[in-house]
Amino acid sequence: MITLAKALNAGLRKAMENDPKVVLLGEDIGRLGGVFRITDGLQKDFGEDRVVDTPLAESGIVGSAVGLALRGYRPVVEIQFDGFVYPAYDQIVNQVAKMHFRTSGKIAMPMVIRIPFAGGIGAVEHHSESPEAQFAHTPGLKVVACSNPIDAYWMIQQAIASPDPIVFLEPKRLYHSDKAELDLAVPPVPLFSSRVVRRGEDVTVLAYGPTVKTALNAAAVAEKEGTSLEVIDLRTLSPLDLAPVFASVRRTGRAVVVHEAHTNLGMGAEVAARITEECFHSLEAPVLRVGGFDTPYPPARAEEHFLPDLDRLLDAVDRSLTW
Amino acid sequence: MSEFVQLLTPEGERREHPDYDYRGGPDQIRSLYRDMALVRRFDAEATALQRHGELGLWAPLVGQEAAQVGAGRALRAQDHVFPTYREHGVAWCRGVDPLQVLSLFRGIDYGSWDPVEKGFNLYTLVIGAQALHAVGYAMGVQRDGAVGTGDPDRDTAVVAHFGDGATSQGDVNEAFVFAASYQAPVVFFCQNNQWAISEPLERQSRIPLYRRAEGFGFPGVQVDGNDILATYAVTQAALQRAREGGGPTLIEAYTYRMGAHTTTDDPTRYRLSDEVEHWKLKDPLARVEAYLRRNGFASDDFFAELGADADALGERLRAGVRQLAEPTPHQLFDRVYAEISDELAAQRDAYDAYLATFEGAAS
Numbered sequence: 001m002i003t004l005a006k007a008l009n010a011g012l013r014k015a016m017e018n019d020p021k022v023v024l025l026g027e028d029i030g031r032l033g034g035v036f037r038i039t040d041g042l043q044k045d046f047g048e049d050r051v052v053d054t055p056l057a058e059s060g061i062v063g064s065a066v067g068l069a070l071r072g073y074r075p076v077v078e079i080q081f082d083g084f085v086y087p088a089y090d091q092i093v094n095q096v097a098k099m100h101f102r103t104s105g106k107i108a109m110p111m112v113i114r115i116p117f118a119g120g121i122g123a124v125e126h127h128s129e130s131p132e133a134q135f136a137h138t139p140g141l142k143v144v145a146c147s148n149p150i151d152a153y154w155m156i157q158q159a160i161a162s163p164d165p166i167v168f169l170e171p172k173r174l175y176h177s178d179k180a181e182l183d184l185a186v187p188p189v190p191l192f193s194s195r196v197v198r199r200g201e202d203v204t205v206l207a208y209g210p211t212v213k214t215a216l217n218a219a220a221v222a223e224k225e226g227t228s229l230e231v232i233d234l235r236t237l238s239p240l241d242l243a244p245v246f247a248s249v250r251r252t253g254r255a256v257v258v259h260e261a262h263t264n265l266g267m268g269a270e271v272a273a274r275i276t277e278e279c280f281h282s283l284e285a286p287v288l289r290v291g292g293f294d295t296p297y298p299p300a301r302a303e304e305h306f307l308p309d310l311d312r313l314l315d316a317v318d319r320s321l322t323w
Numbered sequence: 324m325s326e327f328v329q330l331l332t333p334e335g336e337r338r339e340h341p342d343y344d345y346r347g348g349p350d351q352i353r354s355l356y357r358d359m360a361l362v363r364r365f366d367a368e369a370t371a372l373q374r375h376g377e378l379g380l381w382a383p384l385v386g387q388e389a390a391q392v393g394a395g396r397a398l399r400a401q402d403h404v405f406p407t408y409r410e411h412g413v414a415w416c417r418g419v420d421p422l423q424v425l426s427l428f429r430g431i432d433y434g435s436w437d438p439v440e441k442g443f444n445l446y447t448l449v450i451g452a453q454a455l456h457a458v459g460y461a462m463g464v465q466r467d468g469a470v471g472t473g474d475p476d477r478d479t480a481v482v483a484h485f486g487d488g489a490t491s492q493g494d495v496n497e498a499f500v501f502a503a504s505y506q507a508p509v510v511f512f513c514q515n516n517q518w519a520i521s522e523p524l525e526r527q528s529r530i531p532l533y534r535r536a537e538g539f540g541f542p543g544v545q546v547d548g549n550d551i552l553a554t555y556a557v558t559q560a561a562l563q564r565a566r567e568g569g570g571p572t573l574i575e576a577y578t579y580r581m582g583a584h585t586t587t588d589d590p591t592r593y594r595l596s597d598e599v600e601h602w603k604l605k606d607p608l609a610r611v612e613a614y615l616r617r618n619g620f621a622s623d624d625f626f627a628e629l630g631a632d633a634d635a636l637g638e639r640l641r642a643g644v645r646q647l648a649e650p651t652p653h654q655l656f657d658r659v660y661a662e663i664s665d666e667l668a669a670q671r672d673a674y675d676a677y678l679a680t681f682e683g684a685a686s
């Protein structure tokens with residue numbers, strides 16, 4: 001049994017063993033093993049050239065990772081907390097994202113930017129943000145989010161092997177909570193694919209990262225009340241893999257998207273629009289969104305209000321069913 | 324550039340320095356000591372409160388009392404400070420209620436004091452961002468004609484606090500450039516506590532930090548950050564220079580983070596206890612106490628009374644923190660804009676209606 005944190009650690013280790021060009025960069029990732037211990041022990045085993053404690057400067061980290069990539073390395077960058085990715089924003093959206101396009105396709109940017117994201121850990125300011133839509137809105141970047149240890153183990157390796165730059169979102173509140181059995185004999189699903197994680201008949205619930213667990217918990221409760229929820233883990237936010245979603249919605253006729261990020265212009269808006277375009281005649285109700293409010297992430301003792309929890313999700317399910 | 328400024332040795336002996344002098348008498352030194360002792364208690368109480376689950380997090384300042392109280396006490400009322408998340412000692416000197424600092428770390432708000440009234444901005448957690456704010460504020464001071472008038476109640480200086488790690492950030496370096504370019508009345512007060520979480524100073528800089536200033540075109544000075552007479556004297560001189568229109572100064576307060584980075588950090592993973600033991604001998608309070616006692620400037624009664632005051636402070640904080648009002652869902656929406664949009668107000672009202680559906684229901 002393995003936690004999500006340990007699974008990422010094992011996946012990173014595997015990627016580093018498989019490819020000597022993989023280099024990890026970040027603040028406190030060396031001797032400390034990162035503030036979440038995701039890189040625990042890696043510097044000891046792979047050395048300071050491959051697990052690099054950087055000066056305290058995010059633009060510096062991502063910008064120098066661009067240079068390393070140009071030189072043939074595969075940088076895997078750790079941003080310590082979601083809220084601290086913004087000093088690197090220019091490097092990510094102007095440099096990393098556009099390199100392949102600007103070089104007429106001659107140069108790829110095989111970089112992974114790991115970001116512990118989202119809230120629910122009672123943290124101080126800037127430590128609970130969900131910036132995924134900002135990156136998914138940027139052509140040239142790919143964005144994925146893992147939700148469980150098994151996916152984490154495979155997805156991080158697939159992301160590192162991918163030739164394109166990937167923003168890799170890790171639900172920090174699940175790092176050390178749930179464990180899963182990692183069976184290496186079971187092959188992974190492709191990186192850019194969504195996955196049905198619970199079959200159901202009445203309403204399709206779409207989630208990713210930390211809200212997959214919320215959705216599964218809601219489905220368990222709903223079942224007792226006689227409602228059957230189908231839960232899909234989107235896993236990839238850019239590109240989206242919506243074929244399984246369309247197939248599901250054509251059956252259920254109802255969809256609810258749930259994420260922690262602000263609702264306005266969040267991933268849910270895009271997903272809702274696409275479902276409407278593809279499944280209009282199957283829909284019994286509008287696609288509903290349950291998300292963080294359009295406010296900054298609140299102080300820890302108010303975060304329960306902000307976070308879409310089981311009740312708010314089930315409330316939306318009810319509204320969908322009674323539309 | 325000046326050499327390392329130390330005016331009181333770890334043993335409590337006064338030292339001469341060619342450029343700096345502490346001119347206060349025993350009364351003032353006792354008063355500086357008093358602030359350091361109370362701030363140390365405040366910090367210890369907060370760490371204990373975090374352990375008891377009353378705070379979500381705490382960033383201890385223990386070991387940095389002299390740097391912070393020295394810098395804080397050198398200020399005038401009209402000066403303005405831009406702190407990091409560790410400047411509890413400066414907050415104290417600015418008259419911020421410690422309970423307001425605890426309220427932030429309890430997770431009730433992001434800072435509830437009035438930055439204008441206190442001359443003390445909110446804590447900034449994004450490393451280095453506040454350095455630019457300080458420079459911009461100082462540019463405003465220049466435009467208001469509050470520099471170089473010779474009026475001690477008008478001429479204003481601004482202080483930007485940050486750590487050794489922060490000196491790597493673009494924002495801090497840009498702040499240096501802007502401040503130099505406009506000769507802004509700002510003092511960059513860098514507490515070099517030797518560590519940025521697990522990363523030692525050598526990761527950020529190959530030369531002493533104060534020497535960076537020269538390359539940007541303003542003076543830098545390195546001060547014994549555990550010597551409050553020195554931090555006070557050096558800060559006061561730099562503030563005065565700024566108020567007179569002399570432009571920015573970088574002060575490197577050479578000190579040590581005796582505690583963990585925050586209460587979630589485990590420093591035994593990355594640093595040796597020998598190092599901590601070595602710095603214990605340079606304690607900022609012990610040297611002042613030794614000085615006061617040896618010279619007969621403070622009696623047992625003084626220390627006993629101060630101990631009682633610290634106990635009372637501790638009690639006030641322990642009781643007060645539990646009584647802090649919880650945040651309300653309305654604050655979430657009502658604090659976003661100066662003028663709330665209809666759209667957001669509708670979201671607030673819908674959430675109200677949603678919450679109302681739970682009333683009376685057994686949850």
Ligand SMILES: Cc1ncc(C[n+]2csc(CCOP(=O)(O)OP(=O)(O)O)c2C)c(N)n1
Pocket residue numbers: 027056058080084087409448449450485486487488489490516518519520580584
């Ligand atoms: C932009 C940004 N990146 C990363 C962090 C996470 N972080 C918080 S404190 C810290 C180290 C700061 O070190 P230093 O500037 O020396 O200040 P100290 O904590 O030692 O007082 C880091 C990396 C942050 N708060 N902001």
Ligand SMILES: [Mg+2]
Pocket residue numbers: 486487488514515516517518519520
């Ligand atoms: Mg430091």
